[in-house]
Amino acid sequence: MIDNTLAYWGILKKDMRNYYLKPPNISWGIIFPVSWTLMFYLRSEQAVDIRAILPGVMALSILFGTTSMLSVTITFERKSRSFERLLLSPISLNLLMLAKTTGAIVFGIINAFIPVLFASFMIDLSGIHWGILSLAVLFIAITSTFLGLFIAVSVNEVFEAQTFSNFFRFPMMFLCGLFIPIGNLPAIIRPLSYILPLTYGSDLLRFSVNSEASIPVAANLLVLVLFSGLLFFLSTHNIKKRWIY
Amino acid sequence: MHIIEARNLVKNFGDFQAVKGIDFFVEQGEIFGFLGPNGAGKTTTINMLTGLARPSEGTITIAGLDGVRNIKKVQGIIGIVPDESNLYDDMGGFENLVFCASLYGMKKRKREQRAHELLAQFSLDDTGNRPFKAYSKGMKRKLTIAAGIIHEPRILFLDEPTTGIDVESARQIRQLIATLNEQGTTIFLTTHYIEDAERLCDRIGFIVGGSVVKVSTVQALLTEAQQEHVLQFWLEASGTHLQSELLDAFPMVSMSPESDHTISLRSKVPMDLMPFMHFFDARNIKVREARLVRPSLEEVFVKITGIELARLKKEKEGRK
Incomplete structure (x- = not known):
């Protein structure tokens, strides 16, 4: 019997070293939240409220970090045929995909806490519900990573992965309530917000940082779990259909 | 004993039938050559045997296991060397081998020891820390073969092992294949170098247009040709x-x-x-x-497949 734990750690370690801990990605993890904060600062006519924008910057850092990295790395490995090596190994497809996504989940979590670290030098962070914040970050990272996985297994080329990612990311950015409260959106668009996982993640983050929420915490978590399960199922189904033809 | 057995194996892609109900077996401990022109169904057959494709019909038995239902168990006892070197460019030779060993659940000490052994056996011990992308074509090929046997598989699938590499590396690889076989590994080899097949294989199967048209020992094929x-x-x-x-x-x-x-x-x-x-x-x-x-195996190939070898070689090498 194959020791699956060793295979899992092997893949995770290889991905961390080959992709996530590369200097350009580390610097990207820092530059990205700084750019977002700066963007909010420039568009604001008065002093920017760091605490108010913190959930948004955290959510976008996770979303962009995970989807970009995973969709590109998997498409790249698929192009170079090294992904074939993994598919031909004696570990189950589910475990293989969990190993491939764990690195991106960790990368997303680290990306989320970089803005928190910056904010801690500028504002008082007391009153934050750290437990809920951690859960929110974890579940947003998992859902976004699985979204990246779904994108990766639906395309053939690296550039397609980027284009397809934006197809999901940009509507999510504007419709999930981060920039414009969902209540202020036109009634016809509002239902769309509720089929986007980031809506529930950002609601959780807003609750944990600013104690404002429109959906109960448990419901937000449950919806994120359901989104994660669905995206993972669709991704592995797609792999079986397209790559193990 | 038949270590690989394919019965009535069919693969359809929509209306197109890439593999048309083929039957063949591979004996334990032999080197079986699988030859055919481009598009004959070789790669699709290998993909079905190794688990990268699902047969539309038919059965595969590998070492007594159902090669479709128990494919993950089968993958634990087979090694696969694809026609293109597919290791990780930024990782060193040693690191690549250790990673591949981890996919088979080998413990740290064992995988490091095996990686050192293979680097030495393949004369790559001086370059173990060099990134894979800095290797020459021949070295890449050797390391890819080493990665395919890191877990000491019972059966090794080798797809075009000597294509596009220098003469000396090709000679070393042929020697390595023979040594592996002597040590008990069953080898399923595809190649368009008929000389390789003639020198290495015990038996050869010819596949043309998705059908296995002939399976015979090299000796019998030569005797027949020399009539x-x-x-x-x-x-x-x-x-x-x-x-x-x-x-x-x-x-x-x-x-x-x-x-x-x-x-x-x-x-x-x-x-x-x-x-x-x-x-x-x-x-x-x-x-x-x-x-x-004096008619050679090349003549047999041309006669059976209707393909001129020079054209086949050109096509293959052009793809590399």
Whole structure:
């Protein structure tokens, strides 16, 4: 019997070293939240409220970090045929995909806490519900990573992965309530917000940082779990259909 | 004992049938060559045997296991070396091998020890820390083979192991394949280098248009080919227009023009050179060179597949 734990750690370690801990990605993890904060600062006519924008910057850092990295790395490995090596190994497809996504989940979590670290030098962070914040970050990272996985297994080329990612990311950015409260959106668009996982993640983050929420915490978590399960199922189904033809 | 057995194996891609109900087996401990022109269904068959494709119909049994239902168990006892080196460019040779070993659940000490052993066996021990992308083609090929056998598989699938590499590396790889086989590994080899197949394989299966058209031992194939006598002539002028005259004069031969100035004459009975020399002389056609050809496996391949090997080699090497 194959020791699956060793295979899992092997893949995770290889991905961390080959992709996530590369200097350009580390610097990207820092530059990205700084750019977002700066963007909010420039568009604001008065002093920017760091605490108010913190959930948004955290959510976008996770979303962009995970989807970009995973969709590109998997498409790249698929192009170079090294992904074939993994598919031909004696570990189950589910475990293989969990190993491939764990690195991106960790990368997303680290990306989320970089803005928190910056904010801690500028504002008082007391009153934050750290437990809920951690859960929110974890579940947003998992859902976004699985979204990246779904994108990766639906395309053939690296550039397609980027284009397809934006197809999901940009509507999510504007419709999930981060920039414009969902209540202020036109009634016809509002239902769309509720089929986007980031809506529930950002609601959780807003609750944990600013104690404002429109959906109960448990419901937000449950919806994120359901989104994660669905995206993972669709991704592995797609792999079986397209790559193990 | 049959270590691989394929029965009525079919693979459909929509309306197109890539593999048309093939049957064959591989004996434990043998080197089985699987030959055929491009698009014949070789890769699809290998993909079905190794778990990268699901058969539309038929059964696969590998080492007594159902090769479709128990594919993950099967993958634990087989090694696969694809036609392109697919290791990780930024990782060193040693690191690549250790990673591949981890996929088979090998413990740290064991995988490091095995990686060192293989680097030494493949004469790559001096370059173990060099990134894979800095390796030469021959070195990449050797490391890819080493990665395929890191877990000491019972069966090794080798797809075009010597294509596109230098002569010395190809020689070393052939030697390694023979050594592995001597140590008990069953080898399933695809190659378009008929010399490799002739030198290495015990038996050969030919696949053409999705069907296995012949499976036989190399010796039997050669004996069969050598039943035919072939005379080859290089002429100073074009000889293609002489076909009907030649066949009238020598009814026991068949003629195949190979180029404008080269013709091959085949017969089931031994042929004497002189009557043909007189024939050309009488028509004022100078013969530059004439020789009796001993039919090789290459002739068998051409006869069975209808594909000229030179064209096949060109296509394959152009792809690399």
